[in-house]
Amino acid sequence: MTGTIGATSATTTTTGPALDALAGPSPDGGRAALIGYLPVGYPSVPGSVQAVRTMIDAGVDVVELGMPYSDPVMDGPIIQHAVDEALRGGTRVKDTLTAVERVAGRGAPVLVMTYWNLVLRYGVDAYARDLAAAGGAGLITPDLIPDEAEEWIAASDAYGLDRVFLVAPSSTPERLVSTAAASRGFVYATSTMGVTGERATVGERAAQLVADARAAGAERVCVGVGVSRPEHAAQVASYADGVIVGSALVRTLVDAPDEATGLDRLAELTAALAQGVRTADRRGDHAEVGTVPDPGADDRSVTA
């Protein structure tokens, strides 16, 4: 399942080439990537490494590895709970680098999602150096906009790392242009105004935001926040370069009675989401929703 991507990521650790390899060239336009988020340190540091490996083996194309933070203002209750537990369990910033090292090179580029103070405290250049040395692809920075990112832009240039900035439905055309220009790897489009979490539907404005970001110069645009079900994945995959899923995946671990069951459920949901991105109709600009057959996914992660 990861063979194609593995071949690509063997020569690069960044996400752009991986996304391009999936997207084409191909008569049907290729497919979007599945990007899965899990926090380091939940349920433990080795446990999270195992979970990420499980997720990669089950079909995730790019890993978003969350660095636990005491004040995660962009995250909803499920991720908050997991990172809170991770911190309570003693997870440290350096554990994130260890985790990157242990999951890198397995066929999926690894981006770290981090609130900015953790990198600032570590030292921006030092963190970029160590992340690159660990085999990381770059950073997703939910509370760092390009306007404040001079130091990070310099460091990411120096170490060849991706810098994934966010755009939102409220972003002005001017900001879409400046954010697209500052980003490398892809632009992260938040599907809706709000924090991370599962929702019944993906924000209606997501498709337009992707189109607007592309028109503003973004080479690749991936959609996250509120994407949790296989049918969402298929819907978003029809127009975006990547589908980012977090809370629903984390919930499989949070709700499971034990770690082994959690990993089984994580693999099941990842596979169903991967099937979703593979069955998306990418022939039109914005494929119809609901054309995807139910992959028979275990949807308890959403309804539990």
Add this chain to the structure above:
Amino acid sequence: MPDLQARVGLLATHVGPYWGEFGGRFVPEALIAALDEIDTAYHKALADPAFGDELARLHRTYTGRPSPLTEVPRFAAHVGAGVRVFLKREDLNHTGSHKINNVLGQALLVKRLGKKRVIAETGAGQHGVATATAAALLGLECTVYMGEEDTQRQALNVARMRLLGAEVVPVTIGTRTLKDAINEALRDWVANVETTHYLLGTVTGPHPFPEMVRDFHKIIGEEARAQLLGEIGRLPDAVAACVGGGSNAMGIFNAFLDDPDVRLFGFEAGGRGLSAGDHAARFSGGFPGVLHGARSYLLQDEDGQTVPSHSVSAGLDYPSVGPEHAWLHDIGRATYLPVTDVEAMEAFRLLCRTEGIIPAIESAHALAGAIQIGAQATQWSDEPVVLVNLSGRGDKDVATAARWFGYLDDEHGGEGDQ
């Protein structure tokens, strides 16, 4: 000071988004459009005489401004021989603190923005009460986030907010104090920014809040300066204020920033002492970092995780501080010192007993600070004058203080022995 001004220009009129290396906008992109909208609306309002007139009318007829200046000689006797102490009586404002100055200004802006809902965070409850008050006055929907621990410490203010029609949401995650209330308010704002204004209560957060909130509080210092000149014909030797986020301090400091002979002192919560987790003294125990949208001094561990703070005063129990204070500290214009819980409560009792004024425990930190600096005051002039910002009154703190001094039984709420 001339050197300082040569380096940084006039201090009082310095504007954001940066004060030196501090300030900025470290928030999700989703909020940037709203911050720009507020910034534009605010500067447009500043240029519109009708906005200033309306705010001035509200201050005169609703807030009760100008707030008086009270000399407190019996208290001053404990500060130092020959020292004169004047209190700027923000405690006499409607709703009981300086918070109303900023809230009315922002609430008028909300009307201009055409938004119908405000959210706020509150620690001691004073900002929550002020926001609920302004929302009632102007017909706005209001939700106030408050750490669960603070809802217990400040139960009376929770009841006040509810009486005024606000929804009070106790925050049960994290340290259950002001920091977590701000996190929840930010989450709400990200989700509802198109209809909702985040009426931030202090001089921190992303630009333009530090600048805008300071401007709405400048009236404190402007009045005090004019009142002192009228009363004694000269400026004070020192100005003292408590510093949580720092809005009352910035409000009174601003009018004196460019007067080199006026010493400025901010007093932080030293809590139980300067061990980690026992205090909220950011300048004594913190270093620069980013929290809640601004770069400033921050209590953090070696990884950059926010360290829990502590203070007997809910309003000072916050791990960061406004970026302008960080700048004033770094350029040496203001001095920030810690005051312990014990020192603050002793000053609280002293003001009650010597002057018949029950202060907010936050303000008691400034009073204790005045006592702390009193020893050096005689070196400043023959008749040193200290201006203290009495930022709030102590009604909300009566239960806490009564328990502290043993007048209330913890379990039964009844009177205890002294």
